[in-house]
Amino acid sequence: MQNIPTELLRTFLKAIDSGSFTRAGSLVGRSQSAVSLQIRRLEEVVNAQLFQRDAHKLQLTEEGKSLAQFARRILALNDEALASMRQPKVAGRIRLGAPHEYTASLLPDFLGKFAQSHPNVMLEVTSDLSKNLLRQQANGELDLVIALHDDAGSAKGRLIFTEPLMWITSADHERHAQSPLPLVVAPPPCIYRHRILETLDTLGRPCRISYQSSSYDGISAAVRAGLGVTVMAESAAPSGVRTLGERDDFPALGHLELRLHRRAGHASEATDRLEDYIAESFADTDPGRGTGRLRTSLATA
Template sequence: MRNLDITALRSFVAIAETGGVTRAAGLLNLTQSAVSMQIKRLEESLDLKLLERVGRQVELSPTGEQLLSYARRMVALNDEIMTKLTDKGFEGVVSLGVPHDIVYPVVSKVLQQFRAQFPNVQVDLRASFTRELQEGLSRGEFDLILTTEEGLMPTGETISRAKMSWTGAENGIIWRQRPLKLGFSRRCMFRPLVQKVLDREGIAWEMALETDSDRTIEASIGADLAVCVVIAGTEPPHMVPIHHGGALPDLPESLINMYGAEQAQSQIVSALAELLRQGYADLKSGARVGGSVLREVG
C-alpha cells in the first residue's frame, strides 16, 4: 500500500478553497514553487491528474473533485489528533459528579474513552447524591453532573430512561412482611418516590434504619433486614432483584439527566458531555460502549 502525504493533501485542499496556487501558497506560508511541487508529487503518487488550467485559473479535474472530500477529512483528522495529543489547550481538570448507583457501567467506560482522546486532561470524578450534586453544580464545584430523577429541571437534558427494581438479600424473605421494611439513605431521591407509590397502593411501610451511609444500607439489605429500590442492573454485591410476583407495586422509570453541558465554555467539557450521551445511547441499543458490549439497563 502507498501512503498519501498529508502536507501535499493540505496544499491540494488550500488550492481548491482559495482558487489558485499563489493564494494557497500565501495561506500556507509557503513559496509557490513548493506548493506546485507538492501537488506534482501527489499526482505522481496517485498517477492521476488533479488540477486543470483554464486560462489563468486553476480548476479541479473530475478526479480532483472526488479526492477533495477525502482530503478534507484526512487533513481534519490529522489536525484533531495533533491538537488533542499535543496542544497545551487540552490540559487541565474536568469535574464530573455522578450518583453512586450509575457509576457503572456507562460512566466508567466513557471515562476510558475520554482518557484515550484527552490523555493530558484529568477527570475529577465524585459520586454523591443527586441533591448534593445539584447544589454543588450551582456553587460551581462541577463542570458536569448526572442525576437520577423523576423529572427534569429546565437547565438539564435527559440522556436515558432506566427501569427501577425492588432489591433485597439473596434468598431473602423480608419483602413478604408488612409493614414493609425500607432501607434508604435520608438523601436518596428514590426514598420519597417509593413511599408515595406504597401509600398509593395501600401497602404499609416503615424505615428500617436512618443513615446517610450507602455501605450501611447495603449491609442491612444484604442481611435481609430491609429492601430498597435501585436502577435495574446496578445492584451492589449481595443484593439481587426481588421476584415478587406482583406482591410489590410496579415502579416508574427513573430519568438519567445531565446538567452543565448547555453552559459549557470548554471544548473538553463539551466532548465529555457528548461521550456520555453516546454511551447511554449505545447502552440502550445494545451497541459497544468503550469497547465492550453492555446490556440495556433493566
C-alpha cells in the same frame, strides 16, 4: 479481505437502539428507505439476515444479536482512535459530579477511555446524591453533572438514559412479606427514597426504615443480608437478590431519567468533548442485553 463499513454498523446500531428504521434515519441524517438499503447492504457483507422480517417491530435474529455485540466494540475503538488523533491538544480541568454508584462502577471505564484519548484534560470527580450535586453546580463548584430525575416533565439538562426501576429483596429471606415493610434506603434528598415512600404511602402500606446508607455497596450488602427491601435499576440488581413485582403485591415504579447538566455560562472545549463522550457512551449502553449492559444501581442516586 472484505471490511465492514463503519457507517453501516452505525446505522445498524441506531436502528436497534431507536426501534425503527425511520427513527434511525433521523439520527444518521438519512431517509427510511436509505436506512433499509444500508441494512440490506450490511446483510450482504456479513452474509446473514440481521432482522426478523415477519415481526411487527424490529427484532434481531441470532446473527443480528451477535453482530450487534461486535459493532459496539468496533465503533467504540473507531471513535476512540479518531478522538485521540484529531484532538490531541484539547486541555483543561473539568469538575465532574456523579452519583456514588456511577463513579464506583460504570464511569471509571468511560472516563478511563476518555483520559486515554485526551491526556491533557484533568478530571476532578465528586460523588454525591443527584440533588446535592445540582446544588453544588448552581453554586459554581461543578462544571458538568450527571444527575437522575423523577420529574421528567420539568427536568432540564441533556437526556442520556432512561430505565425502569425494580423492587429487590434478599434471595434468602422473606422481609418483603413483613408488616411494616422494612426498607433499605439512602438518606434525603435521595429521589429513590422519595419514590419508594410516596408509592407505599399511596398504597396505604406501613413501612419502616431498617437500614440507611449513601453507599451503593452498603445498600447492596444490606439487602443481600436480608435487612429489607429497596429499589434498583432493572439492569443493576446485584447477585444474591430476588426481584419483586405485582405477583408479590409490589407495583411498578415507572422510569427515571439520567441527564447531563452543564454549568451556566461555562464554555470549554474539553467539557464539550467530555459531555458528548459521556452521552454517546450511555447511548451505546444496552440494558437487557449482555454486551454493554448497564451495571449500576440507582438506589443511591
